Amino acid sequence: MRVIRCGGKTMAQGGISQVTNKEGSLFESTMERFDYAAQRLNLDPGLYRLLRCPNREITVYIPVMMDDGRLEVFIGYRVQHNIARGPCKGGIRYSPDVTLDEIKALAAWMTWKCAVVNIPFGGAKGGVICDPSKMSMSELERLTRRYTAELLDFIGPERDVPAPDLNTNEQVMAWIMDTYSMHARHTVNAAVTGKPVGLGGSRGRKEATGRGLTIIAKEAMQRFNLKLADSQVVIQGYGNVGSTTARLMHDEGCRIIAVSDIEGGIFNPDGIDIAKLDEHVSKHKSVTAYPDARAVGNEELLEIPCEILIPAATENQITTKNAGNIRTRILLEGANGPTSAGADPILEQKGVFVVPDILANAGGVTVSYFEWVQDRYGYFWREKDVNERLEEVMCNAFKDVYHYSQIHRESMRIASYMLAVDRVAYYTKIRGIYA
Numbered sequence: 532m533r534v535i536r537c538g539g540k541t542m543a544q545g546g547i548s549q550v551t552n553k554e555g556s557l558f559e560s561t562m563e564r565f566d567y568a569a570q571r572l573n574l575d576p577g578l579y580r581l582l583r584c585p586n587r588e589i590t591v592y593i594p595v596m597m598d599d600g601r602l603e604v605f606i607g608y609r610v611q612h613n614i615a616r617g618p619c620k621g622g623i624r625y626s627p628d629v630t631l632d633e634i635k636a637l638a639a640w641m642t643w644k645c646a647v648v649n650i651p652f653g654g655a656k657g658g659v660i661c662d663p664s665k666m667s668m669s670e671l672e673r674l675t676r677r678y679t680a681e682l683l684d685f686i687g688p689e690r691d692v693p694a695p696d697l698n699t700n701e702q703v704m705a706w707i708m709d710t711y712s713m714h715a716r717h718t719v720n721a722a723v724t725g726k727p728v729g730l731g732g733s734r735g736r737k738e739a740t741g742r743g744l745t746i747i748a749k750e751a752m753q754r755f756n757l758k759l760a761d762s763q764v765v766i767q768g769y770g771n772v773g774s775t776t777a778r779l780m781h782d783e784g785c786r787i788i789a790v791s792d793i794e795g796g797i798f799n800p801d802g803i804d805i806a807k808l809d810e811h812v813s814k815h816k817s818v819t820a821y822p823d824a825r826a827v828g829n830e831e832l833l834e835i836p837c838e839i840l841i842p843a844a845t846e847n848q849i850t851t852k853n854a855g856n857i858r859t860r861i862l863l864e865g866a867n868g869p870t871s872a873g874a875d876p877i878l879e880q881k882g883v884f885v886v887p888d889i890l891a892n893a894g895g896v897t898v899s900y901f902e903w904v905q906d907r908y909g910y911f912w913r914e915k916d917v918n919e920r921l922e923e924v925m926c927n928a929f930k931d932v933y934h935y936s937q938i939h940r941e942s943m944r945i946a947s948y949m950l951a952v953d954r955v956a957y958y959t960k961i962r963g964i965y966a
């Protein structure tokens with residue numbers, strides 16, 4: 532067995548081994564899975580070193596005049612992981628917990644995610660360390676515009692196309708588009724995706740990640756000769772992804788038996804009326820205290836027996852500590868990185884069918900791609916067309932990964948990585964290295 536070294540890490544080549552059973556940071560978890568996929572593909576050591584590193588890590592210091600006259604300086608990042616298959620694509624998150632490590636992991640994820648669903652983008656991710664719940668709209672606007680201005684040389688329709696992520700939304704995208712356009716001296720609506728429809732956004736974009744999850748859930752259930760209708764579903768996180776998935780799956784006839792947000796969860800084994808819950812959430816801003824269900828903690832919620840468990844909140848929710856207690860048939864990863872690398876073998880041993888984030892939640896980036904295409908075309912599709920094309924892309928991707936997993940006798944997670952790394956490595960090799 533040969534061992535190659537990259538950035539202080541080692542990678543065993545030539546032998547087949549499982550991903551090691553450790554928790555690690557988000558970045559470590561991604562890299563461990565990438566390493567294992569690379570090893571299984573017998574990836575050339577040079578290509579391995581190249582694909583393991585991002586293209587660029589940009590740190591910006593963002594001065595913002597606060598409403599009370601104070602000058603605050605925020606830290607923002609944009610990491611561009613890979614451009615072998617096209618411009619970079621990836622969301623921007625605003626959170627006090629943002630770290631460069633996390634942004635690096637999420638940027639690499641985007642590369643693999645775009646490759647899994649076979650859309651012509653590489654991966655990127657951005658983040659600003661801030662607490663948007665404590666900021667006014669005008670402070671957020673100034674923060675967004677200055678962050679965009681700092682990144683002007685690196686972003687744009689042909690370079691890197693941002694999108695919403697945790698705590699960012701259509702409004703933030705509109706500010707980014709406007710700032711970019713003011714500097715370009717003309718409206719460049721393909722500069723971002725996830726914009727309001729009237730500004731060149733795509734119909735169906737808001738629901739795309741949840742719709743993609745629902746399509747994949749149907750495909751996964753079919754593999755077990757089970758029907759999506761009647762299945763019991765548990766969802767952690769009731770934001771954009773979680774609430775849309777709940778609504779669409781409820782429409783498909785699923786029983787949504789438990790949901791949660793950062794404040795806590797609710798559980799009703801007979802099923803929750805999602806339209807009623809949405810009314811409650813729009814009034815109270817949380818799923819908690821919904822009258823027709825009992826309260827559950829976020830940890831307990833993940834252990835409720837069900838057919839489909841959807842972590843759609845944040846990373847590292849299923850770890851070596853609780854993986855043994857998970858009682859679902861299918862784990863459908865709505866969030867990015869909800870399962871640690873150490874939890875993977877435990878879930879596999881329990882027979883949980885894990886549909887990994889880079890496949891399961893790729894509906895959002897797929898419709899972002901459709902949005903970018905429509906903006907550049909200047910011709911906008913009906914929602915029906917968007918949804919049909921999304922279904923085609925997601926079903927094909929699921930079939931590709933499932934096929935790969937059968938051929939290589941690997942989990943869906945490793946098969947997704949293998950397929951993605953194979954595609955990116957292939958086109959990197961064909962393009963060659965510019966020196």
Ligand code: NAD
Nearest residue numbers: 698740768769770771772792793843844865866867892895
């Ligand atoms: P969001 O901000 O709209 O919602 C997040 C939800 O999770 C909220 O209900 C919040 O209260 C809850 N939450 C946060 N921390 C929690 C915790 N520790 N325990 C329980 N609940 C918690 O964000 P979103 O857009 O729905 O994204 C959710 C996840 O999905 C993120 O990991 C994001 O990266 C990923 N994702 C989003 C999209 C998209 O299109 N929005 C696409 C792909 C992946």
